[in-house]
Amino acid sequence: MDFTLSERETYFRDRVREFIAKEIAPRQAEHDRQHHEGDPWKVIPVIEEVKAKAREAGLWNFFMPPHSGQQHVDDTFQFEGTQLTNLEYALCAEEMGRIGWASECFNCSAPDTGNMEVLHRYGTLSQKEQWLRPLMNGEIRSVFLMTEPAVASSDATNIETRIERDGDHYVINGRKWWSSGVGDPRCKIGILMGKTSFEGSRHQQQSQILVPMDTPGVKIERMLSVYGYDHAPHGHGEVSFTDVRVPVENILLGEGRGFEIAQGRLGPGRIHHCMRTIGVAEVGIEKMAKRLLSRIVFGKRIADHSIWEQRISRARIDIEMTRLLCLKAADMMDRAGNKAAQQEIAMIKVQAPNMALQILDDAIQAHGGGGVAEDYGLAHAWAAMRTLRFADGPDEVHNRAIARNEFGKHGEWKAERPSNDRGPEVSSGDIGVSR
Missing domain, CATH: 2.40.110.10 (Butyryl-CoA Dehydrogenase, subunit A, domain 2)
Incomplete structure (x- = not known):
């Protein structure tokens, strides 16, 4: 099993990482100031400015995997954007997840990504021209x-x-x-x-x-x-x-095809959430480590208290394991299709938010009162991750699917009634780690 990233995977991940470092991260304070000025329900100018730069750089509409089994009603419409595989996109989405408004800058935020996929796969040419094109251009939202x-x-x-x-x-x-x-x-x-x-x-x-x-x-x-x-x-x-x-x-x-469409929409959407969640967790462990090394309590750094060594160690182990499961699910979707990857998608959908929640909770604890406040951005991130345990299906539904699959390996299993794991479209991505 070769874990080495391909040249293309590395290329796009690094381009997204560099763009965020150069064009997005330095403007965080400007974004926050504009966000808090006047009516909150408005277009934020800095995002529009950065969107134009991202599109000019060709970092646009990453989320639609090419040749992903689209059931096109009309194939004459050309999807505009740099279409990445799920695996390639996973690496980029992790970088986007580090800053809450980054995804929109690449026109890769929820629920537009899923809605554009639906229109592209199932829409007529007229529907695509009227709604998909302005969505792809970042001119409207959905x-x-x-x-x-x-x-x-x-x-x-x-x-x-x-x-x-x-x-x-x-x-x-x-x-x-x-x-x-x-x-x-x-x-x-x-x-x-x-x-x-x-x-x-x-x-x-x-x-x-x-x-x-x-x-x-x-x-x-x-x-x-x-x-x-x-x-x-x-x-x-x-x-x-x-x-x-x-x-x-x-x-x-x-008529009667809605559930079929939902199946096609929510599978990729679930894993998009998880990809960004890993980026959130990476920010959480970074803030926690810096705090532990800089804060003095009872005459020594917090980092010198042994319980924090255990928490940091557990955080790094959990991030690495979760990333591997996420990449495995993405790779299976690319190689075998979304249906074949259902089990892996369900597992990562349960694992990723719970992993990030624990790391953010420890980071909040390390920051004391400032962690509970919004001084460090941790409380907002925790709220987003907690909500993600409902988005696109609650944990219980995915755990049920995982367990039934496991039961099926070891004995005859018959569900009481046809099961369905479609969950609420809360999209915590829209809450700060957009999908």
């Missing part, structure tokens, strides 16, 4: 509307939003929440998952449809906080749909 407050959305077959045919239109009625990105003033299009049928197979009742966010009847009821953070300007909203009428041509792939 939202994915699946999770609902009234049902257990970890099983997407529970969703109740209605999509009913009425002549040349579909009429939508329902309520969604944890709609990440809906607070951005540039959010122009949503991909909504609802039911066009309440009969027949549980996995063929759902459909996905394009909903322009200025359509009459679409209302943002409230923006949700995450451990007290509003995550402006992106944010997560609760959105109601009351007799919302959209043309029939806005349906994606056809």
